[in-house]
Amino acid sequence: DGGITQSPKYLFRKEGQNVTLSCEQNLNHDAMYWYRQDPGQGLRLIYYSQIVNDFQKGDIAEGYSVSREKKESFPLTVTSAQKNPTAFYLCASSPLAVLAKNIQYFGAGTRLSVL
Amino acid sequence: SQKIEQNSEALNIQEGKTATLTCNYTNYSPAYLQWYRQDPGRGPVFLLLIRENEKEKRKERLKVTFDTTLKQSLFHITASQPADSATYLCALDMLSNTGKLIFGQGTTLQVKP
Numbered sequence: 059d060g061g062i063t064q065s066p067k068y069l070f071r072k073e074g075q076n077v078t079l080s081c082e083q084n085l086n087h088d089a090m091y092w093y094r095q096d097p098g099q100g101l102r103l104i105y106y107s108q109i110v111n112d113f114q115k116g117d118i119a120e121g122y123s124v125s126r127e128k129k130e131s132f133p134l135t136v137t138s139a140q141k142n143p144t145a146f147y148l149c150a151s152s153p154l155a156v157l158a159k160n161i162q163y164f165g166a167g168t169r170l171s172v173l
Numbered sequence: 174s175q176k177i178e179q180n181s182e183a184l185n186i187q188e189g190k191t192a193t194l195t196c197n198y199t200n201y202s203p204a205y206l207q208w209y210r211q212d213p214g215r216g217p218v219f220l221l222l223i224r225e226n227e228k229e230k231r232k233e234r235l236k237v238t239f240d241t242t243l244k245q246s247l248f249h250i251t252a253s254q255p256a257d258s259a260t261y262l263c264a265l266d267m268l269s270n271t272g273k274l275i276f277g278q279g280t281t282l283q284v285k286p
Contacts, residue, residue, distance in 0.1 A: 062216075064216075089271065089272040091272075091273075093276075098181070098278065099278050100177075100262065100276040100277050100278035100279060101217075101262070101276040103273065106271060106272075106273060108270070108271055108272070114271070116273075146214075148216050148217075150216070152272040154270070154272050159205055159222060159266065160205070160207075160266045160268065160272045160273075160274060161207065161219045161222070162217075162219070162264075162272070162274060163219070164216030164217050164218070165216050166214075166215055166216050167214065167215065167216050169214070
């Protein structure tokens with residue numbers, strides 16, 4: 059079964075704690091993305107990566123960090139510096155091939171709440 | 174400033190009617206416009222896209238139009254069914270080499286039996 063797997067589905071963070079959200083894809087896609095979704099708002103880009111060992115900040119990168127050590131994996135860490143982390147987090151991937159037209163494929167999301 | 178806007182109010186229609194959702198943008202020049210469906214608590218799923226030089230695209234009961242003069246895309250679902258109830262997101266594709274898309278906030282459609 060090809061696709062994007064996000065885990066866990068639900069996550070709770072205590073004050074001052076860093077938490078890591080997992081995102082794995084077996085689609086052999088080059089690009090991966092992390093979005094944050096709040097009620098009534100669109101998807102806001104946190105970080106993205108086009109190639110292994112390289113990533114760029116999106117529109118709301120403060121308080122977050124990522125790594126891309128393998129093509130299949132793009133974990134997101136929500137650090138204690140992110141003061142309002144409660145949201146629905148979505149990971150996506152895209153093949154970046156010319157004929158693929160930048161269609162993005164999404165995981166099922168992780169809902170993060172603060173205890 | 175650059176903006177992408179969809180109807181923030183939920184759209185409620187009767188089963189069998191045509192649902193029409195709007196996506197407007199300002200100060201962008203997208204090469205493609207994409208539409209996604211998102212069910213509650215799930216990730217968005219790609220539905221279809223339309224190129225800047227295409228006026229209309231169809232897929233089964235779905236139809237998308239793209240007017241680059243008005244800077245607007247319309248998304249139609251004909252013969253709507255309760256199973257079509259979901260949030261629909263439009264996204265602008267500037268054809269950047271990063272693959273980044275710019276998403277609207279989505280419109281929630283409720284189809285009543």
